[in-house]
Amino acid sequence: xxxxxxxxxxxxxxxxxxxxxxxxxxxxxxxxxxxxxxxxxxxxxxxxxxxxxxxxxxxxxxxxxxxxxxxxxxxxxxxxxxxxxxxxxxxxxxxxxxxxxxxxxxxxxxxxxxxxxxxxxxxxxxxxxxxxxxxxxxxxxxxxxxxxxxxxxxxxxxxxxxxxxxxxxxxxxxxxxxxxxxxxxxxxxxxxxxxxxxxxxxxxxxxxxxxxxxxxxxxxxxxxxxxxxxxxxxxxxxxxxxxxxxxxxxxxxxxxxxxxxxxxxxxxxxxxxxxxxxxxxxxxxxxxxxxxxxxxxxxxxxxxxxxxxxxxxxxxxxxxxxxxxxxxxxxxxxxxxxxxxxxxxxxxxxxxxxxxxxxxxxxxxxxxxxxxxxxxxxxxxxxxxxxxxxxxxxxxxxxxxxxxxxxxxxxxxxxxxxxxxxx
Numbered sequence: 014x015x016x017x018x019x020x021x022x023x024x025x026x027x028x029x030x031x032x033x034x035x036x037x038x039x040x041x042x043x044x045x046x047x048x049x050x051x052x053x054x055x056x057x058x059x060x061x062x063x064x065x066x067x068x069x070x071x072x073x074x075x076x077x078x079x080x081x082x083x084x085x086x087x088x089x090x091x092x093x094x095x096x097x098x099x100x101x102x103x104x105x106x107x108x109x110x111x112x113x114x115x116x117x118x119x120x121x122x123x124x125x126x127x128x129x130x131x132x133x134x135x136x137x138x139x140x141x142x143x144x145x146x147x148x149x150x151x152x153x154x155x156x157x158x159x160x161x162x163x164x165x166x167x168x169x170x171x172x173x174x175x176x177x178x179x180x181x182x183x184x185x186x187x188x189x190x191x192x193x194x195x196x197x198x199x200x201x202x203x204x205x206x207x208x209x210x211x212x213x214x215x216x217x218x219x220x221x222x223x224x225x226x227x228x229x230x231x232x233x234x235x236x237x238x239x240x241x242x243x244x245x246x247x248x249x250x251x252x253x254x255x256x257x258x259x260x261x262x263x264x265x266x267x268x269x270x271x272x273x274x275x276x277x278x279x280x281x282x283x284x285x286x287x288x289x290x291x292x293x294x295x296x297x298x299x300x301x302x303x304x305x306x307x308x309x310x311x312x313x314x315x316x317x318x319x320x321x322x323x324x325x326x327x328x329x330x331x332x333x334x335x336x337x338x339x340x341x342x343x344x345x346x347x348x349x350x351x352x353x354x355x356x357x358x359x360x361x362x363x364x365x366x367x368x369x370x371x372x373x374x375x376x377x378x379x380x381x382x383x384x385x386x387x388x389x390x391x392x393x394x395x396x397x398x399x400x401x402x403x404x405x406x407x408x409x410x411x412x413x414x415x416x417x418x419x420x421x422x423x424x425x426x427x428x429x430x431x432x433x434x435x436x
Contacts, residue, residue: 028316031077031398034069036042040312041065046342052349053119060101060116064074064123066094071146073127079259080401086131086259093124093135094164102139102294103146108159118301118352120288122345125305126312129405130259132305134167136298137211137260141168143294144220144236144287148194148278150355153238157218169216171207171239171265172288186267188223188235190274190281198274201225201237203267209412214251217241221267221403222284238276245270256404292414293360296370297352299413299419303377306409310377310402311337314384317397333387337380344376364426371419374409381406 029036050058071092079086093099094190101117103109117139125132142161145154160166177184193199203223207213219239226233239246245268251261278287316333318326326334351369354361381403385392392399410416 023320024317024394025396027396028313028320028398030073030312030316032074034074034206037069037073037127038065040316041069041308044308044312046345049342049345049349052346052353053115054113057113057116057119058197059114061119062239063096063121064093064098067092067098068123068127072124072131076128076259077395077398077401079128079130081258081395083258085261086128086134089128089131089259090134091137091164093131094162099135099138099164100142100158100162100308103142103158103162106326107146108152108162114297114352114355115349118297118348121298121301122305122308122348125302126309126357128259129302129309129402130257131307132302133211133257133260136302137170138162138168139298140170140291140295141216141218141220143291144170144278145238147290148236148287149238150275153276153278157238160217166217167212167215168211168344169210169219169265170291171210171213171219171221173207173209175206175208183230184222184224184234185227186221186223188225188237188272190225200274200279201272202269203237203272204241204269205267207261207265207267209252210265211260211262213246213265214261215241219246219265220278221272222264222288223267225281229282230398231285232282234288235281236278236284236287237272238278239270239272243270243272254408256401256406256408293355293366295413297348297355297367299371299409300344300351300373302350303373303375303406303410304341304348305371306378306402306406307341307344308378310381310384310399310406311341311401313398314387317388317399319333321391322366330387333383337383340376341382344373348373362426363422364430367414367419367422370413371416371423374406374416376430377406377409378403 030040072089100109101112101120104111121132124135138161142158145157161168174184188201188203190198191200221237221239223232224233225235247266249264251263347369351361351365384399385403388399
């Protein structure tokens, strides 16, 4: 049997970027782009650097082990929460920092570059908090949101069903109202199931979207905050998945689960509007993951290739890396531009949101694929991390509205823009 060469043997050792916080910080600082940094204000840069420091010390070093062992990213999320960085979009009165959407997007990119599964837990907490802040009572917000911010509660967003994925208007989970002695609705009984629910196996609060009238389509959709220990609520074991191993995904089953009327978010039939308003936050999250996954894959490819080739890379390798860097920069610029528009105007067009989500998550996948190609036979080594970024990147093209759905939304937006154009 041939003995391994020094280079080959060295490729079986963990990269410094995964084990040494100083090396992590140095490499990712070198990958910053001035043209993108110019889009951040001082506070947004401060948030990004604080996040990066926590990621270097407490998130990235354990990412490979969490992925390998399918260990839920509790400790890494808690590190971000302890640092006061888990409630960027939450007002101060509920324990957050009230930062901009741009700061949140930059933070999501940073977390994802270190550990995509931790970023999925992180963003799901925000996705659960947002509908309560947006449409719940102040009492309900006080009950749930501070715990989602400080990490004492986990939350889930219950939209997807076996027969209703990207088309949320076709969901069939039923909410039946019951009246009290005064004739007013006192509670709802929820019956149905949800699938592919992130953190669903352990959520302390579930934002459940159900219909009060299956014949009404989207006009019947209503949102509720459901306690994780509510009677009749059961859960499946976590799914075995291709990627995001440190984030759990499960099914939820509601068997006439009682929910107080005070836990309804908005009025009956207003759930669709809550879904639509939540989409902006969730798709910014997914887009930021795409950019972060691309940067993480690029950083690992750079570190591994320099281990093989030394300080100077062969031209054919350098050309591939140059393309990867360009894709990452273009994705980051789009992400920050759309996030800034959300901050400026309170929203962005469906076309812009769709373009951002589709483009940035496609970039995450494309750069991860390129990283595995340029590493050649070494790409298959889990210790180098490229294969983990590849597996994690794929699902971002699927959740929060598949990229095929995003293309449909973009096409509709284009048609609307052109409806008065004379050819």
